Amino acid sequence: DQTTRLVDYRAPDWLVEETRLNFDLQPTATRVTATLKVKRNGTGPADFRLDGHSMRLLSAAIDGRPVPAEAMIEGEESLTVSAAALPESARESGFEWTCVTEIDPSANTALEGLYMSSGMYCTQCEAEGFRKITFYPDRPDVMARFEVRIEGDAPVLLSNGNLVASGALRDGRRFAEWRDPWPKPSYLFALVAGDLVSHDDRFTTQSGREVALRIWVRPGDEDRCAYAMDALKRSMKWDEEVYGREYDLDLFQIVAVDDFNMGAMENKGLNIFNSKYVLASPETATDADYARIEAIIAHEYFHNWTGDRITCRDWFQLCLKEGLTVFRDQQFSADQRSAPVCRIADVATLRARQFREDSGPLAHPVRPEAYVEINNFYTATVYEKGAELIRMLRLLVGASSYRAALDLYFDRHDGEACTIEDWLRVFEDATGRDLSHFALWYSQAGTPRVSVKEDYDQGVYTLTLAQETKPTPGQREKRPLVIPCAYGFLDADGRNLGEDGLLVLDKAEQSFRFDLPERPVASLFRNFSAPAIVERRISPADRAILMGHDTDPFNRWEAARAFALSIAGELADGGGRIDPDWIAALRTTVTDESLDPAFRALVLALPGDDEIAGEIAAKGGVVDPDAIHHALDQMAETLAEATAPTLRELRAKMAVTGPYAPDAESAGRRSLANAALALLTHVDGGEAAEAAFSKADNMTDSLAALRALVHRGAPGAERALMDFRDRWRSDLLVMDKWLMVQATSPAPGALDRVKALAETDFNWRNPNRFRSLIAAFAAGNPVGFHAADGAGYRFFADWLIAMDDANPQTAARTAGAFETWRRYGERRQALIRTELERIMAKPGISKDMGEIVGRILE
Ligand code: B3K
Numbered sequence: 001d002q003t004t005r006l007v008d009y010r011a012p013d014w015l016v017e018e019t020r021l022n023f024d025l026q027p028t029a030t031r032v033t034a035t036l037k038v039k040r041n042g043t044g045p046a047d048f049r050l051d052g053h054s055m056r057l058l059s060a061a062i063d064g065r066p067v068p069a070e071a072m073i074e075g076e077e078s079l080t081v082s083a084a085a086l087p088e089s090a091r092e093s094g095f096e097w098t099c100v101t102e103i104d105p106s107a108n109t110a111l112e113g114l115y116m117s118s119g120m121y122c123t124q125c126e127a128e129g130f131r132k133i134t135f136y137p138d139r140p141d142v143m144a145r146f147e148v149r150i151e152g153d154a155p156v157l158l159s160n161g162n163l164v165a166s167g168a169l170r171d172g173r174r175f176a177e178w179r180d181p182w183p184k185p186s187y188l189f190a191l192v193a194g195d196l197v198s199h200d201d202r203f204t205t206q207s208g209r210e211v212a213l214r215i216w217v218r219p220g221d222e223d224r225c226a227y228a229m230d231a232l233k234r235s236m237k238w239d240e241e242v243y244g245r246e247y248d249l250d251l252f253q254i255v256a257v258d259d260f261n262m263g264a265m266e267n268k269g270l271n272i273f274n275s276k277y278v279l280a281s282p283e284t285a286t287d288a289d290y291a292r293i294e295a296i297i298a299h300e301y302f303h304n305w306t307g308d309r310i311t312c313r314d315w316f317q318l319c320l321k322e323g324l325t326v327f328r329d330q331q332f333s334a335d336q337r338s339a340p341v342c343r344i345a346d347v348a349t350l351r352a353r354q355f356r357e358d359s360g361p362l363a364h365p366v367r368p369e370a371y372v373e374i375n376n377f378y379t380a381t382v383y384e385k386g387a388e389l390i391r392m393l394r395l396l397v398g399a400s401s402y403r404a405a406l407d408l409y410f411d412r413h414d415g416e417a418c419t420i421e422d423w424l425r426v427f428e429d430a431t432g433r434d435l436s437h438f439a440l441w442y443s444q445a446g447t448p449r450v451s452v453k454e455d456y457d458q459g460v461y462t463l464t465l466a467q468e469t470k471p472t473p474g475q476r477e478k479r480p481l482v483i484p485c486a487y488g489f490l491d492a493d494g495r496n497l498g499e500d501g502l503l504v505l506d507k508a509e510q511s512f513r514f515d516l517p518e519r520p521v522a523s524l525f526r527n528f529s530a531p532a533i534v535e536r537r538i539s540p541a542d543r544a545i546l547m548g549h550d551t552d553p554f555n556r557w558e559a560a561r562a563f564a565l566s567i568a569g570e571l572a573d574g575g576g577r578i579d580p581d582w583i584a585a586l587r588t589t590v591t592d593e594s595l596d597p598a599f600r601a602l603v604l605a606l607p608g609d610d611e612i613a614g615e616i617a618a619k620g621g622v623v624d625p626d627a628i629h630h631a632l633d634q635m636a637e638t639l640a641e642a643t644a645p646t647l648r649e650l651r652a653k654m655a656v657t658g659p660y661a662p663d664a665e666s667a668g669r670r671s672l673a674n675a676a677l678a679l680l681t682h683v684d685g686g687e688a689a690e691a692a693f694s695k696a697d698n699m700t701d702s703l704a705a706l707r708a709l710v711h712r713g714a715p716g717a718e719r720a721l722m723d724f725r726d727r728w729r730s731d732l733l734v735m736d737k738w739l740m741v742q743a744t745s746p747a748p749g750a751l752d753r754v755k756a757l758a759e760t761d762f763n764w765r766n767p768n769r770f771r772s773l774i775a776a777f778a779a780g781n782p783v784g785f786h787a788a789d790g791a792g793y794r795f796f797a798d799w800l801i802a803m804d805d806a807n808p809q810t811a812a813r814t815a816g817a818f819e820t821w822r823r824y825g826e827r828r829q830a831l832i833r834t835e836l837e838r839i840m841a842k843p844g845i846s847k848d849m850g851e852i853v854g855r856i857l858e
């Protein structure tokens with residue numbers, strides 16, 4: 001059994017106090033000498049067991065004396081010196097372990113451990129990559145002080161902490177020595193070596209400490225770092241002001257690398273980033289890119305306290321650092337930009353990714369209880385639902401108690417590896433509340449559905465809320481959760497009625513009574529106060545009141561979305577019609593100049609195919625991707641026909657003058673203008689989009705126009721694609737956008753186009769390229785992917801099989817595109833099953849892929 005279980009957790013037998021690493025870098029044969037000062041944790045004899053694989057062990061010694069081969073047991077992923085083989089003196093007090101290993105970074109296509117990316121060395125150790133560098137107790141509750149010496153040809157040699165020495169060696173080689181004063185688990189270790197240049201700045205902390213800031217990139221990219229640096233400084237300041245957290249080293253470094261499995265990594269003092277989330281210029285990055293860069297820079301920086309200073313006891317506690325840090329980066333973005341717009345965007349992502357996950361075969365609790373491959377649990381549930389749990393806690397205890405609890409958390413647990421129990425106890429101690437029921441959110445998977453019943457009689461409004469969570473894999477029985485519902489009431493004219501408040505549903509069903517002078521229009525779950533699906537029958541008139549007047553912008557958007565969703569659902573089902581009231585209500589909102597353009601753009605955006613598919617599936621229907629697509633097309637066309645002059649006017653009004661700036665205000669204007677443009681393409685044959693494409697002076701407008709043309713299959717599409725490629729062919733990050741526009745196009749022939757693109761000059765081993773073409777096709781092109789003959793499924797499975805040999809992590813993550821397979825009709829299910837079984841039967845399938853596909857098939 002390859003499963004690791006939370007209930008089996010045991011404290012480590014041996015701790016490491018100091019870790020000295022010596023790297024002799026060579027592309028195919030890097031030598032690593034590790035010297036660990038270890039001490040016994042607990043009493044009595046214990047084997048000395050280290051994790052490790054994919055390397056060659058050259059020698060090992062204890063207290064300077066070579067360990068004979070027969071005293072070491074090499075397992076598949078471990079090395080053990082049995083208690084009996086340890087020298088007498090070492091058994092109780094501890095010893096110094098030294099071992100020399102050899103690894104081949106150039107052959108490491110999994111991008112975990114030490115690997116090479118465009119000629120540069122870099123590392124990725126979370127969750128269990130350090131064990132591919134040297135033998136080590138590679139678990140987060142073993143925290144040591146690290147000293148690192150690197151020798152290599154590269155001009156720049158980096159590791160965590162502060163630089164203590166550097167210089168030249170023979171044969172053009174160089175060395176650098178780094179010391180990190182803060183004890184840390186091995187997953188936060190980092191090394192980078194290469195031909196890099198830095199964009200430098202500095203930050204003075206609130207207590208007056210001077211911190212040097214450095215962003216390292218490839219020569220030529222240094223003029224695309226300014227925005228990331230600015231975001232970093234704002235993050236540092238924000239964490240001081242809002243959480244009282246100050247940076248704790250003299251140096252903070254970020255390195256941009258081209259080959260990276262995720263967005264970025266919070267290694268202590270040396271964050272490593274996917275270059276996509278660092279590099280930006282108006283010509284090459286969109287407004288959305290700028291916003292992502294800001295959020296990820298903040299996220300990784302915030303990990304310095306929530307993750308690095310206080311880390312996780314074991315990987316089951318991943319949400320302790322990830323949920324909290326996502327919540328912190330969401331708060332930061334909300335403060336830097338428009339809070340309601342950020343909230344709406346975050347909820348839309350949560351629903352698209354996490355609700356989808358929670359309702360399918362990959363559903364798991366925010367704190368999972370078992371895994372085969374931990375890398376498969378860096379999920380929307382752990383991250384985004386994890387953040388929602390923190391948000392609910394804050395709502396329940398109030399902002400000032402939340403801050404007091406966080407102060408206590410940092411105070412009590414600094415330097416420790418903690419659990420969710422530690423986290424909740426802090427809140428209990430700081431507020432005097434009992435959170436034992438709330439804790440269920442961490443262990444129960446699935447999205448609760450709350451049904452709403454309302455009654456008004458003789459001055460009394462009764463609200464009845466009932467909750468239910470459907471069974472999820474391995475969890476049949478579900479209990480009622482603690483569900484906070486922020487509410488307010490409106491009268492028939494949309495004015496406030498009575499007091500706003502917060503009520504808490506913590507039973508299967510509860511009624512709440514309010515004395516109100518007239519029948520209210522209730523605004524429920526304001527600002528999305530709980531990650532629940534709310535089922536409520538509401539009259540079109542009440543919905544219009546909420547859409548037009550709610551003081552909660554989230555619920556104004558929500559009312560609009562519910563309207564569009566119900567129309568789309570009915571159309572996809574072969575019935576229904578496009579209600580003119582929907583068009584009228586949209587027109588009123590999007591032309592309301594008192595509203596933020598970014599908000600209006602969100603209201604104007606139609607629901608996504610997958611969102612509608614999720615709704616249909618939840619009601620027990622069979623999903624037909626073509627019917628959904630057709631329904632959305634009809635809606636867009638009808639809306640565009642009815643509002644074309646308004647859309648043109650909006651575009652004119654939203655025009656931004658002057659040079660491009662990525663601020664939220666101008667970004668909002670562009671997003672409204674571009675939402676209008678996409679609709680106009682339904683009625684003008686692409687005329688406006690062609691004009692916009694040729695006069696665009698920034699990537700946001702250029703890409704929006706290109707997408708509008710390509711996705712409509714407009715006559716100007718081919719021409720625009722060629723122009724775009726000719727201009728950007730040498731900039732791979734920009735070309736990713738070009739690939740993605742084509743991969744996600746609902747216009748006919750997308751699969752053939754994707755196939756052709758995959759055959760020409762396509763470096764599929766790079767995760768950004770793979771995601772832009774292959775993953776984007778599967779996850780973002782419902783019409784092409786679900787083609788009735790199964791060609792889309794076959795193509796995708798072929799690629800998953802190829803990628804699984806090179807990079808199991810990225811392959812397994814991408815395979816999640818199949819998680820909704822049971823939503824579709826029998827024919828499609830049979831076709832998908834064939835592909836899933838073919839993947840499962842692949843000789844040498846990875847643990848990562850085996851676990852994901854196995855669970856999807858179950
Ligand atoms: N902690 C990393 C993710 C590591 C993923 C390992 N497969 C990035 C982040 O959440 O900030």
Ligand code: ZN
Nearest residue numbers: 299303322325
């Ligand atoms: Zn994180």
